[in-house]
Amino acid sequence: MTYELYYWPGIQGRGEFVRLALEYAAAPYLDVARASGSEDAAVAAMMRFLEGRDTMYPPFAPPFLKAADLVIGQTANILLFLGTRHPIAPDDEAGRLWTHQLQLTVADFAAEIHDTHHPVASSLYYEEQKPEAQRRACDFRQNRLPKYLGYFERVLENNPGGDRHLTGKAVSYVDLSMFQLIAGLRYAFPRAMSRLEDRYPRLVALHDRIRELPPIAAYLSSERRLPFNQQDLFRHYEELDPQS
């Protein structure tokens, strides 16, 4: 069976957490937005699901994954599902719940990262909410960013399976997502990250190890990996990442 991943064309976004898991698991998948002849056709196919025309179980938003008859939405839910099909998560109940719990905290972190540049409304341009973004990004850099990074550093430190993984003794989907968060934060907030990173040596080492895993390294150097860009979840604006 070939999975079908539905997501917006042109951005990594939340779809990237799913792509990394599929790539690491070497799972056959079609990235519908990129595989179709045109981006318009891909978006139209996606909308048919969102509007409930192609499924009785419409997702609220992309990404969603079609797996045979199942249509699964919500990034963390997709990963929970993939973790039962591929060796990318612990397979005991406690381990599965804990890994999913961490992924839900990754999702919260990602939402807060997004809201640094869109604190008023996703439907407005960044340029329409710059003063609000400056205030929100300031709180993010000073409070939320170190709080989340400190939390995940501690999770690594506490992991009974060792501090090379967030959970268990092997790479799980949440390790892959953490790689993406660190890479994205370095793109969006290079100055804040360079000031902070030394405090989180385990997270930085995790990022570096994941990047070098053969299936991930191959993916990152392929055309399938889109570059970070300014329409995406992670965005770099000088004024949101000042010198100090």
Add this chain to the structure above:
Amino acid sequence: MTYELYYWPGIQGRGEFVRLALEYAAAPYLDVARASGSEDAAVAAMMRFLEGRDTMYPPFAPPFLKAADLVIGQTANILLFLGTRHPIAPDDEAGRLWTHQLQLTVADFAAEIHDTHHPVASSLYYEEQKPEAQRRACDFRQNRLPKYLGYFERVLENNPGGDRHLTGKAVSYVDLSMFQLIAGLRYAFPRAMSRLEDRYPRLVALHDRIRELPPIAAYLSSERRLPFNQQDLFRHYEELDPQS
């Protein structure tokens, strides 16, 4: 076994989604913040978990549930777990994933409701972010609120098990959470809701039915149900809910 629910004292917050599920399932539980001799002691007990002193698997934030040796964080993850222990969710894989997916969309909705009064930073008072809150609440009332309500109305309409439940043919935890969202939105945005509600007859009927279920009716009239209040997730500010 008696569950232990850890959450902030004095508010319903995200803990309420868990309380409603425990109450409906008639599951024995200790609401630690309210059962302790003092609120300070309850918060101190909670902090020991959050700081990783009482568990190797520290939650990022409350609520979390202690179930024998498990400490489970993230509201939707707690409900996913409870759904495997009590008849409050479908028990086939597809049904479990769909119910969880809906709950994760409830969580996103709740986060957006919270951010209408705290668009800049949770660490600041509302009074420190009033202009930003007015802009965000305006977008919420005009765009996000009808988008979410319209989505869930359609989910009810599409449900192969009938439009009396969001999923399957029986009450699930996501029906209970939807009751809480409608009740909270009526508290926070009475004017916007009175303008909009007619468009979502199935959601309103669901709210009314859940409220009358004997275990829920008993809970709502007990002292265990805290009133909505202005330190909580749902807050009513006149200026965020204008006449039109």
